[in-house]
Amino acid sequence: MKHLKEAVASLGMELSEEQLRQFEAYRAGVLEWNEKVNLTAITDPEEFEMKHFADSVMSAGSDIMKNAKKIIDVGTGGGFPGIPLAILFPDKQFTLMDSLGKRIKIIEQLAKEIGIKNVELVHARAEDLAKKKEYREQYDVCVSRAVANLATLSEYCIPFVKIGGYFAPYKTAAAEEEILEGKKALFILGGHLESVSEFSSAELDHTILWIKKVKMTPVKYPRKAGTPSKEPLK
Numbered sequence: 149m150k151h152l153k154e155a156v157a158s159l160g161m162e163l164s165e166e167q168l169r170q171f172e173a174y175r176a177g178v179l180e181w182n183e184k185v186n187l188t189a190i191t192d193p194e195e196f197e198m199k200h201f202a203d204s205v206m207s208a209g210s211d212i213m214k215n216a217k218k219i220i221d222v223g224t225g226g227g228f229p230g231i232p233l234a235i236l237f238p239d240k241q242f243t244l245m246d247s248l249g250k251r252i253k254i255i256e257q258l259a260k261e262i263g264i265k266n267v268e269l270v271h272a273r274a275e276d277l278a279k280k281k282e283y284r285e286q287y288d289v290c291v292s293r294a295v296a297n298l299a300t301l302s303e304y305c306i307p308f309v310k311i312g313g314y315f316a317p318y319k320t321a322a323a324e325e326e327i328l329e330g331k332k333a334l335f336i337l338g339g340h341l342e343s344v345s346e347f348s349s350a351e352l353d354h355t356i357l358w359i360k361k362v363k364m365t366p367v368k369y370p371r372k373a374g375t376p377s378k379e380p381l382k
Contacts, residue, residue, distance in 0.1 A: 151194070155202035159209030161236070170235045170262050171201060177258040178226055185250050187226035203318070204229030206347045207291060207356050208236050212314050216240060216288035222274050222305050223247075223294030227255045229318065230291070234267050243287070245270040245277060275373040278307035285310045285364065293318040298330030298357075299380035306337040307365045315339060315359040321346065323355045333381035338363040
């Protein structure tokens with residue numbers, strides 16, 4: 149776990165032996181399950197460590213993340229970035245949601261086996277879950293590595309964030325065009341781009357946007373399932 153240790157050290161943090169065990173066990177579990185269910189396209193253990201673990205923890209160095217208590221990961225896929233962040237911050241509560249039930253069941257089983265106790269797994273579409281009062285505007289931070297443009301992803305994610313909280317999408321380094329195209333969506337949904345964190349190394353070249361929730365999201369958002377991706381707010 150050399151790359152992960154280096155990534156965490158660069159944030160001014162360090163991993164305990166128990167945390168390292170959990171990371172190693174989660175990687176082994178995902179790769180084993182991946183032979184039956186598609187959880188990741190990355191099957192090389194070292195590449196997995198860099199692109200799933202080291203990349204996922206990059207938001208952890210921010211004071212915003214350090215001060216957050218409740219975090220939701222929208223479109224978690226194989227559990228990223230939610231599981232690595234949950235291992236790193238055992239004192240915080242994480243909700244991981246995905247529209248594919250098989251994935252959610254596997255992640256839930258692995259988390260139990262490994263002893264990750266601070267995660268709630270939810271099988272749902274973001275468009276539906278964000279309408280429920282127990283999830284809407286309840287989170288300090290919403291993270292997502294889902295593959296969608298910023299306007300679409302904002303409609304999925306910002307409704308979960310409480311006023312004063314943050315939406316933190318993980319993007320590639322070339323995010324400027326998306327930011328420009330997503331400005332209107334952010335305004336409509338109650339978000340404001342406050343800052344940008346850039347991380348670049350030989351293996352990773354990623355950007356995290358820190359979008360502050362400055363006003364309530366209008367009740368009509370998110371629109372019905374499928375609409376945000378077909379007709380992004382512009």
